[in-house]
Amino acid sequence: MVSAVVVTYNSARTVAETLSSLTGQTYPDDRYEVIVVDGGSTDGTEKVAAEYGVRFRVAEGATIGACRNRGVEAASGEYVAFTDSDCAVPATWLESHVERIEGYADREDVVGVGGPNRPFPDDPPFAKLVGSLQGTVFGSGGSPQSHAIDGERLVRSVAACNVCYDADVFSEFRYDDGINVGEDAEFHFRLSEAGYRFVFDPTIAVSHHLSADFGSFCRKSRSYGYAMARVQRRHGKVIRWYSALPSLGLGTGVLAALSDWRARKIRYLPLLLSAFLLASGYATAQVYRDRRTPLALLIPVMLAAQYAYYGVGFLEGTLAPDPVPQELP
Structure with a gap:
């Protein structure tokens, strides 16, 4: 059983493509659930989500870290997968994650699987430029969630928009409720300090709406810098x-x-x-x-x-x- 969790806030424009991709998985319908955790949207996100018959939870005013924890608390799966409400996953997403993580069943230090995120094919040219820049060592700092790694390998951290955890890890560890940006980097740092690792598989990619213009690109870079300093x-x-x-x-x-x-x-x-x-x-x-x-x-x-x-x-x-x-x- 897999619980797929989507954290969202005012994502009425994009959450439909996220949920459409999640409800059309090749994984057996009776072996996965989709849970949406909303931070208190005011733009009709809940109405859009209702069209897909998913479980919907509201965490009014919660940070992203807190919303992820609310999703973990609502999950009933042996595995908990996360993607974001501005992403779309391939039809084989859950199947690939489960197959990969079960391939490491004999490794007690492996707690999850992650992959890259790429711009949507119909995104603006600037967003595609951002995606390609993140695929360079100077654009991503070498972090596997964006840098173009060619083969499967063990890493210390992956992006929370494309990850599947062994649910057992949440019996001891949780996201930090107080962190709104960089919550995955902080959580995975604590896991890596405890000796845990993730499998990074470059073939399990999700589509992600990246910064569409120069201004949003700069603002996001600033928010990442602030978040890393706080962590x-x-x-x-x-x-x-x-x-x-x-x-x-x-x-x-x-x-x-x-x-x-x-x-x-x-x-x-x-x-x-x-x-x-x-x-x-x-x-x-x-x-x-x-x-x-x-x-x-x-x-x-x-x-x-x-x-x-x-x-x-x-x-x-x-x-x-x-x-x-x-x-x-």
Whole structure:
């Protein structure tokens, strides 16, 4: 038995394609259930969900982490799968997840299976550009949920929009109710610290509506930076050391430019600029090879914006006065 949980908030425009994909699975109908946990939508999300005969739970004002926990509490399956209300899963999604996780039944350290998320075929060109950028090491920081890994492997974390857990893990661990963005990174960090791992299978991909324009892309990068800083404050240690490196590099470049300007001579800036052009050029070539579009020339600007906004968010999250949440298992 599998419980498929969808966390949503004001997703009336997209939740229908999510639920349509979930209710059309090749997995036996009597062996899975679909549970929608709503954070208090006001746009008719519940009315849309009612058309699909799914179980609907309202968690008014709850964070994403809290909504995921409410889904776990309502689940009756031996496995609990999560996707988001701006995603669509393939018809074989549950079947593939169960087959893969049961293939590791002899590994007590494997608690789940995850895969990548890709833009929808009919998404705007910019969203597809974002998807291709995330498929580069400089666009994703090497994280498996977006970076193009070619083969199945064990990883420390996967994206919560495409994951299936062994339900037994929730008897000891839960998401943090206080986290609204980055809740999966924080939860999986605690699991990895306890020695658990996920199977990442690049063939189990979901379609995901990514940022459709430059403004939303920047805002999302800022929110990720803020979330990661808060998570690291929460644990008092660096969780993803590589995630802040590009932002630090950009900051170093700005400081180098100021230093050169004050000294009235060019010393450090050319070296740092060359490093950025080399990295962004490599990412541009990868994106062009993937998309075959001249829009790939936007990649250097997108990379600079992504890590500038990530850095701003990270700084804000580091300096925010909110108290650190209480310890969780």
